Amino acid sequence: MNPKLSSRINAMATSATLAMAAKARELREQGKDIIGLSLGEPDFTVPEFVKDAAIKAVSDNYHAYTPVDGYGDLKQAIITKFKRDNNLTYTPTQIVVSTGAKQSLANLAMVLLNKGDEVLLPAPYWVSYSDISKLAGGITIEIPTSIESDFKITPEALEAAITPKTKMMIYSSPCNPSGSVYSEKELRALADVLVKYPNIIVISDEIYEHINFTENHASMAAFDDMYDRTVVVNGVSKAYSMTGWRIGYIGAPDWIARACNKMQGQITSGANCIAQRATITALESSPSKISYMVDAFKERRKMILDLLSEIPGFVTNEPQGAFYVFPNITYYFGKTLRRKTINNASDFSLYLLEEANVATVTGDAFGDPNCIRISYAASDKDIIEAMKRIKEALT
Numbered sequence: 001m002n003p004k005l006s007s008r009i010n011a012m013a014t015s016a017t018l019a020m021a022a023k024a025r026e027l028r029e030q031g032k033d034i035i036g037l038s039l040g041e042p043d044f045t046v047p048e049f050v051k052d053a054a055i056k057a058v059s060d061n062y063h064a065y066t067p068v069d070g071y072g073d074l075k076q077a078i079i080t081k082f083k084r085d086n087n088l089t090y091t092p093t094q095i096v097v098s099t100g101a102k103q104s105l106a107n108l109a110m111v112l113l114n115k116g117d118e119v120l121l122p123a124p125y126w127v128s129y130s131d132i133s134k135l136a137g138g139i140t141i142e143i144p145t146s147i148e149s150d151f152k153i154t155p156e157a158l159e160a161a162i163t164p165k166t167k168m169m170i171y172s173s174p175c176n177p178s179g180s181v182y183s184e185k186e187l188r189a190l191a192d193v194l195v196k197y198p199n200i201i202v203i204s205d206e207i208y209e210h211i212n213f214t215e216n217h218a219s220m221a222a223f224d225d226m227y228d229r230t231v232v233v234n235g236v237s238k239a240y241s242m243t244g245w246r247i248g249y250i251g252a253p254d255w256i257a258r259a260c261n262k263m264q265g266q267i268t269s270g271a272n273c274i275a276q277r278a279t280i281t282a283l284e285s286s287p288s289k290i291s292y293m294v295d296a297f298k299e300r301r302k303m304i305l306d307l308l309s310e311i312p313g314f315v316t317n318e319p320q321g322a323f324y325v326f327p328n329i330t331y332y333f334g335k336t337l338r339r340k341t342i343n344n345a346s347d348f349s350l351y352l353l354e355e356a357n358v359a360t361v362t363g364d365a366f367g368d369p370n371c372i373r374i375s376y377a378a379s380d381k382d383i384i385e386a387m388k389r390i391k392e393a394l395t
């Protein structure tokens with residue numbers, strides 16, 4: 001904490017996912033053989049047809065500032081995608097393209113939250129929801145879940161968490177970090193509660209939409225009585241392995257999209273021109289073109305669950321989407337291994353880094369201090385070797 005800095009930044013936690021990835025990188029530079037299972041980042045290269053579109057955009061001399069809310073033809077491709085994949089109808093003023101879904105989320109918090117507004121976060125939740133909400137003055141209210149309920153909230157738990165100050169709910173399905181996927185029926189049951197509280201805006205983060213092993217993706221926005229107050233957040237980072245290209249987008253009620261456009265116009269302007277051109281090609285292609293990645297993630301999920309089941313003390317759900325496992329590791333709390341006492345999930349994650357040379361992320365960062373997150377967006381070889389090392393370090 002530095003008193004010369006703003007109270008805003010002093011109050012903010014460092015992103016645990018990025019911090020762990022940085023730590024792993026640093027150790028690697030020191031010559032340590034670290035296997036990084038901390039970052040949710042597909043190990044595939046960008047599909048060739050998307051790369052070709054980017055190369056063409058460079059050759060075609062795309063270079064200038066882009067419209068703040070995205071190129072018109074990209075917004076049209078997003079509208080078509082929403083119709084094709086989600087049966088959602090939007091007009092161009094309801095779409096805002098941003099520098100990653102992370103910026104979309106930050107825009108939303110900044111334009112919707114006032115000081116003291118409560119933000120419901122079904123826990124475990126993606127690490128940045130909490131600090132982004134707090135940055136905008138919000139107070140986060142976690143709705144706990146358990147592995148027994150597949151880390152999903154019930155309508156009763158949702159209703160119990162609502163107060164007159166509740167302004168927003170943010171969740172992801174498929175969920176980072178639990179891999180849980182809400183079915184249409186489950187979402188409908190939650191919507192039945194939310195319709196009674198018209199002031200609550202729902203942020204539905206669907207960035208893992210295509211990495212879904214149930215093959216059924218449902219969106220809260222697809223319910224007629226929720227459409228006017230649900231914002232869908234999506235992007236190309238995960239499905240197209242374009243994490244570094246930084247393109248995210250929203251489909252939102254018109255008044256919210258216009259506000260995000262205004263916010264973005266003062267903070268970053270339009271997203272990168274080349275990446276936007278490539279995103280048009282990505283979104284216009286059939287999702288079947290990326291199914292090879294989804295198939296690989298499905299195989300790896302089986303592999304990692306099998307390998308984890310051979311290590312004592314890892315209790316897991318069966319993730320239905322995304323590319324993470326989120327095991328409960330409380331079995332190790334209070335135990336001393338190799339003269340190191342493990343009191344909590346942070347100790348455990350650090351122990352795995354130091355003793356197994358495997359980077360994971362503590363569950364605290366995701367609102368569940370009994371778990372750690374392991375990303376299996378890594379090669380088969382790395383997953384096998386990492387699980388071997390973890391087993392050796394723990395037995």
Ligand code: PMP
Nearest residue numbers: 100101102126172176235237248
């Ligand atoms: N939401 C979730 C649930 C995520 O896991 C991530 C991780 N990148 C993001 C949003 C942000 O994605 P982007 O790379 O588009 O900023």
Ligand code: GLU
Nearest residue numbers: 015017018038039040176
């Ligand atoms: N979303 C990824 C993760 O959860 C990337 C890191 C980040 O943006 O926090 O690991």
